[in-house]
Amino acid sequence: MFYGAAVRGFLVRLAAIVIKEVVPLMRDRLSFSLMFAMPILELLLFGYAINTDPRQLPTAVIAADQSRITRTVLTALANTGYMVFTHHPESEAEANALLQSGDVQFVIRIPSDFTRRLIRGERSQLLIDADATDPMAISSSLAAARPAIDRALRNDLVGPLAEWAGRDDAVELVLHRRYNPEGKSRLNIIPGLLAVILSVSMVLMTALAITREREHGTMETLLATPVRPIEVMIGKIVPYFAVGVMQTVVVLLLAWLLFDIGVEGSFSLLMLGTALFICANLAIGFTISTVTVSQLQATQVSFFVLLPTILLSGFMFPFRGMPQWAQWLGECLPATHFIRITRGVMLKGSTFEAVDQELVALIIIVIATATLAISRYRLTLDAAAKPAA
Known part of the structure; x- marks a missing residue:
């Protein structure tokens, strides 16, 4: 009997304290709403808004060579889904300005002797300048560029260019990580x-x-x-x-x-x-x-x-x-x-x-x-x- 009364007394006092805390909490509608709004907001932002693998990044192209192989290479880069060609600057200064202002994430430069060097049996170069102020934003794009170019060229390197078809070094990809070369x-x-x-x-x-x-x-x-x-x-x-x-x-x-x-x-x-x-x-x-x-x-x-x-x-x-x-x-x-x-x-x-x-x-x-x-x-x-x- 004594223990039963003690337990009932404990429960009554505990219930009183709980009610004392719940009533002000229910009256404070703003704080009570934020308790549920905060986890919902976090769930929505992390579930839908956050993406560490960005795609369709704006890219500028300066193509001094307009051959079929050049078009193949550019198509291969676009097909990776990481780059979308939004600008075609007419000068190096314009391209640098686009990169500095953040209007583009990459600048692709194809030299005028791109195809001619392949025909001569020499390795061609393709240059990509990347805005590396955010290393996470460009890492996947640059990693996908090399394999995409190699796969695309296997179909176009025929005839006198067939010797390059089975090689992965037909085109030398030169990457310049601007503003943060070490990717820190x-x-x-x-x-x-x-x-x-x-x-x-x-x-x-x-x-x-x-x-x-x-x-x-x-x-x-x-x-x-x-x-x-x-x-x-x-x-x-x-x-x-x-x-x-x-x-x-x-x-x-x-x-x-x-x-x-x-x-x-x-x-x-x-x-x-x-x-x-x-x-x-x-x-x-x-x-x-x-x-x-x-x-x-x-x-x-x-x-x-x-x-x-x-x-x-x-x-x-x-x-x-x-x-x-x-x-x-x-x-x-x-x-x-x-x-x-x-x-x-x-x-x-x-x-x-x-x-x-x-x-x-x-x-x-x-x-x-x-x-x-x-x-x-x-x-x-x-x-x-x-x-x-």
């Missing part, structure tokens, strides 16, 4: 890591700004001051903007000292892109702080926003390997454009003309997010003013 992954990761560091710190810090005012009960004091919403917004993000700049300087300095990764292009251009990127993330964080009522909610929503930033921006996985819908979503993220700027300026020495579209995209994102943040902040002020009234 850190050259790709560290410039992108700067975007992730700034995204996490800027969004998370500013997301707690207004929610901290609510939880500490100082919102009413802020309402009593004659400041405007835009002034409050700027005043709150200026300190965090300075923190973001200092973080950038520290990351760039350590990248140079520890990994020998400098800034090949204009430092001022890199800092311009950094300033726009910081502003975009601060505005996103400020918007989050106006739609959440506690610091816990602000933290949860921040990580919900940051997950697509890390996965869809091209930081961890090749951007061109994602399906079209995922690329459209990625284009809406400021990190996508900033990563292109950092990799372009730091590794390629890109000029303003090469990254101007990314800068314009960041400006548009800053304007859109800042407008949303200001409008949401006005609603926050109205909601906070009603109880005071």
Whole structure:
């Protein structure tokens, strides 16, 4: 009897504690929804959007030789599914500009003596320049090129060229891995890591700004001051903007000292892109702080926003390997454009003309997010003013 009463008492007390925790959880609809939304989002992104074997990569072709064998070789490369010929530049300078801007992943060069050397019994050369800033994006494509060319030529090497038919060295494939000749992954990761560091710190810090005012009960004091919403917004993000700049300087300095990764292009251009990127993330964080009522909610929503930033921006996985819908979503993220700027300026020495579209995209994102943040902040002020009234 004694033990039975003790067990019943234990169960009653335990049930009371469980109910005490469940009731607030059910009332906090945002946090409760995020518990299910986060795993669903991860499942969808990893299941449908992530692809480490990108295909249909844009490729430029400079073919000075227009023979049947040349067409066979190009067809073989296209049939691998890894390359799609999107550009036909008329000069080396134009081809280099396409590669530097990221408009193409490869540049195929076929010299004018390509077929003539085969007829003479000499080995011909085919040159492929690859944008190797992301080694994962090009590894499968380059691995498939050599076997595809050898198989295709076996059908065309007849008559006087038959001696080459059974050989795998009829065409010498010369590969130039531009901007990252050794294929070091850190050259790709560290410039992108700067975007992730700034995204996490800027969004998370500013997301707690207004929610901290609510939880500490100082919102009413802020309402009593004659400041405007835009002034409050700027005043709150200026300190965090300075923190973001200092973080950038520290990351760039350590990248140079520890990994020998400098800034090949204009430092001022890199800092311009950094300033726009910081502003975009601060505005996103400020918007989050106006739609959440506690610091816990602000933290949860921040990580919900940051997950697509890390996965869809091209930081961890090749951007061109994602399906079209995922690329459209990625284009809406400021990190996508900033990563292109950092990799372009730091590794390629890109000029303003090469990254101007990314800068314009960041400006548009800053304007859109800042407008949303200001409008949401006005609603926050109205909601906070009603109880005071």
